[in-house]
Amino acid sequence: MITLAQALFPLHRGYLRRLDEMAGRVGEPAVLRGPTTRDPSQKLVRHESGFVLRFDLADARSGETFEVHGARPDEPAEREVRVGALQFLLEPGNWEELTLRCVFGGAPAEEDAAALAELLHGWAVLAAHGGFAGRGEGAPAPWTGRLHSALVRLDGSEMVAELDLGTCPPAAFDALGEALAAFSADRAPLSRVVIGAARREDS
Numbered sequence: 001m002i003t004l005a006q007a008l009f010p011l012h013r014g015y016l017r018r019l020d021e022m023a024g025r026v027g028e029p030a031v032l033r034g035p036t037t038r039d040p041s042q043k044l045v046r047h048e049s050g051f052v053l054r055f056d057l058a059d060a061r062s063g064e065t066f067e068v069h070g071a072r073p074d075e076p077a078e079r080e081v082r083v084g085a086l087q088f089l090l091e092p093g094n095w096e097e098l099t100l101r102c103v104f105g106g107a108p109a110e111e112d113a114a115a116l117a118e119l120l121h122g123w124a125v126l127a128a129h130g131g132f133a134g135r136g137e138g139a140p141a142p143w144t145g146r147l148h149s150a151l152v153r154l155d156g157s158e159m160v161a162e163l164d165l166g167t168c169p170p171a172a173f174d175a176l177g178e179a180l181a182a183f184s185a186d187r188a189p190l191s192r193v194v195i196g197a198a199r200r201e202d203s
Contacts, residue, residue, distance in 0.1 A: 001082075002077065003081070003174055003177075004081050004083065004088060004173040004174050004176075005169075005170035005171045005173055005174045006077060006078075006170070007076050007077045007078040007081050007088075008076055008077075008090065008170045008173055008195070009077060009170050010076060010077050011074045011094065011095045011098070012095050012165075012169065013074075014070060014074040014094070014095065015068070015070070015074075015095035015096055015167075016143070016167070018070060019033075019057065019068055019143070022056070022057055022068050023057060026057060026059050029060075030059050030060045031058075031059065031060070032057065032058040032059070033056075033057060033142060033143050033144065034054055034056070034057075034143060034144035034146060034167065035054070035055055035065070036052055036053060036054050036055075037065075047148070047149045048149075048151075049149040049150055051124075051128050051147075051148065051149045051150065052128070054146065054149075054166060055067065056068050056166075067096075068096065069097065070094035070096070070097075073091075073092035073093050073094055073196070073197045074092060074093065074094060075092050076090040076091070076092065078090060083177035083178060083180070083181045084178075084182075084184075085181065086177070086180060086181040086184050086185075086190060086192070086193065087191075087193070088177065088192070088193045088194075089192055089193070089194045089195070089196075090195050090196065091194065091195065092196060093195070093196040094197065096148075096164055096165065096166070097164065097197070097198060098163045098165060098195065098198075099161070099162055099163065099195070099197065099198040100120070100160070100161040100163060100195050101155075101159070101160050101161075101193065101195075102116060102120070102159040102160075102161075102180065102190055103157060103190060103191045103194065104157045104158070104159070104189070104190060104191070105188075105189040105191045106157065108154075108157065108188055109188070112188035113154050113159065115183070115187060115188075116159045116183060116187075116188070117153075117154070117159060119179055119180070120152045120176075121152050123172070123176050123179065124147055124150035124161070124163070127146065127147035127165075127168045128146055128147045128148070128149075128168075129146070130145050130146050131172075132145065132168055132171055132172035132175070133145025133146065133168070133169065134169070135171035135172075144166070145168060145169060146166050146167065146168055147163070147164070147165050147166050147172070148165070148166035149163070149164045150163050150164075173195075177193075180193060
């Protein structure tokens with residue numbers, strides 16, 4: 001049976017290909033991979049999500065930063081994966097602009113919604129600190145293996161996470177899948193989880 005990581009691997013591979021192409025244009029040794037930036041007081045600048053602002057690439061000579069974006073969505077290796085009893089529906093998307101939607105079986109209680117938001121945010125924080133770097137396929141070297149940002153919000157009966165996964169490897173989704181399956185079984189039922197490109201209203 002295919003895992004979430006295996007199913008999402010083509011999206012990660014497509015993103016790394018775009019990064020390598022851009023890095024080649026900048027050239028060694030000037031290219032900086034996954035750099036952060038600091039304000040005049042030397043504090044790390046943060047993304048609107050609260051995560052440390054991390055660029056895809058920068059040119060050490062000019063200070064110019066670069067963000068790569070796919071011209072079209074990449075196709076996952078599989079469109080449906082089950083983790084325990086929980087169904088994951090995978091749609092075409094880009095690793096650097098991926099949306100995850102956890103669909104509750106009904107209108108969630110406030111405490112259940114808060115618990116799911118905490119789960120997703122905690123996973124993202126771990127990924128942003130390199131907690132999954134080097135795991136599974138798609139080893140990050142020479143990249144950092146870190147998630148760049150995650151915005152989590154409740155949209156009706158859906159908990160939505162807008163993700164810039166950076167070079168975080170697909171193995172991170174196996175851990176998340178197990179956690180979401182356990183949440184669905186033990187806390188509040190989820191009817192499905194959808195992973196793919198942002199809908200128009202999300203962008």
